[in-house]
Amino acid sequence: MSELINNREHAARQMDEAQLRRREELKAIIKQLHAGADPAQVKERFRQAVGHVEVEEISMLEDSLMREEGIPVSEVQRLCSVHASIFDGSISDIHGASSSAPEAQPGHPVHTFKLENRELERLTGFSISLHLDKFMKKDSDANRFKLLEDLNLLLDVDKHYSRKENLLFPYLERYGIYGPTQVMWGVDDGIRAEIKAAKQLLTEYMGDREAVRRQIEGAVREVEEMIFKEENILLPMALKKLTEDEWVKIAEETEEIGYCLIPGTPRWVPARAPEPGIAAEPDAAPVVSVKAAAAAQGSQPAGMPQWVADMLRQEREGAGEAAPAPIAEGFVRFNTGTLSVAQLELIMNHLPVDLTFIDENDIVRYFSHSRERIFARTKAVIGRSVQNCHPPQSVHVVEELLRDFKSGAKDIEDFWIPVRDKFVYIRYFAIRDEQGHYKGTLEFTQNIAPIQALEGQKRIMS
Secondary structure: OOOOOOOOOOHHHHOOHHHHHHHHHHHHHHHHHHOOOOHHHHHHHHHHHOOOEOHHHHHHHHHHHHHOOOOOHHHHHHHHHHHHHHHOOOEOOOOOOOOOOHHHOOOOHHHHHHHHHHHHHHHHHHHHHHHHHHHHHOOOHHHHHHHHHHHHHHOOHHHHHHHHHHHHHHHHHOOOOOHHHHHHHHHHHHHHHHHHHHHHHHHOOOOOHHHHHHHHHHHHHHHHHHHHHHHHHHHHHHHHHOOHHHHHHHHHHHHHHOOOOOOOOOOOOOOOOOOOOOOOOOOOOOOOOHHHHHHHHOOOOOOOOHHHHHHHHHHHHHOOOOOOOOOOOOEEEEOOEEEEHHHHHHHHHHOOOEEEEEEOOOEEEEEOOOOOOOOOOOHHHOOOEHHHHOOHHHHHHHHHHHHHHHHOOOOEEEEEEEEOOEEEEEEEEEEEOOOOOEEEEEEEEEEOHHHHOOOOOOOOOO
16 A cells, blocks of 8 residues: 555656657647647557656646646637547556555545546436437427436536545645646536536527537537546545545545435545544644733743744834733633634534635635535645646636735635525625735635525514
């Protein structure tokens, strides 16, 4: 299992001259596609010059196309299906996992992803294919409704993709893998849009069967190609990089987002982990802010390096701040009262809104855990750049908003969008200290549909 655990050495450091030449050849082939070359001819060049390709090379290839060659993410996304078809059958390090491999065990995130992919294949290859054939022969309401039911099920792929984007991608980014995650997220969004467009054609059906067929077949093809990319590129690459501890964390948060076309999975317990119900070793001492620790003791806490204490003192003196008021263990003292940490967290989680805080360096530091969360959030986003928490198509909006907040051009920005049965009001607030220095951004998200429905007045309790 050692090859699956703590394998953190970047592949580029191990490249010899032959591997570098091979990588340049791969880049040249993809650039040919970018220039409009015939995929059939490029595929033949690929077979002659490269033969088999490693998963790691595909990852590095996509990243270098964007970083070194200046090809935009949107163009790499367009080419993604084309070059995946060229690699099809030529990826050399993909083998079926043995029954003892962690990813072959129920509950392991990779096992769950593949289990969902089999259900997606059954849906696209059998139900949708069958019902589309019947619809093309007779576009009755009954046949149209069957296809709509199939597409509603297919939209469940959103949960599958959301787990990739919000759980798996953050860990890959910690290893410097950005290209494939950005490209795949963009393609995922495209698939979501294709399925919704097919649903709309059927819902507002005007008699053009051929348009329905083209749209559904295009959506199905994209879903099936994504299955290939996940199982032959993304998941093997993740298995090489992520540690067992990281897979455990992903498995623990899977339930937060939900499953695609399956009811759930058993809890995955690695062989080295204690069985559920068995007391674990005592946890390490809780992590405490060095500022809070210094304030709590009014002096340098035991064990704190002198240079840290000096830095904190200089920081306070430089800002002209008085030493913070003492904070008792487990309590937070505000200007208007004192709350225990447990009380504070309960309050935040009982607010009928979703809160997310991003610090002055654009790093996600906190999100509330309300009972009816609107958008998926997992603990994996903590410590992640906010730009990497959004699909590539919308990153420019995030960056423009943050620029306005940091420059002082804006303090608030509002958006409102329909989301399924909700009408979502999203507000962003620039957080500034008493001197007006930018300290971060607070995202405030609320379903205001119940508020919009209010009429008259209510003066007594129900």
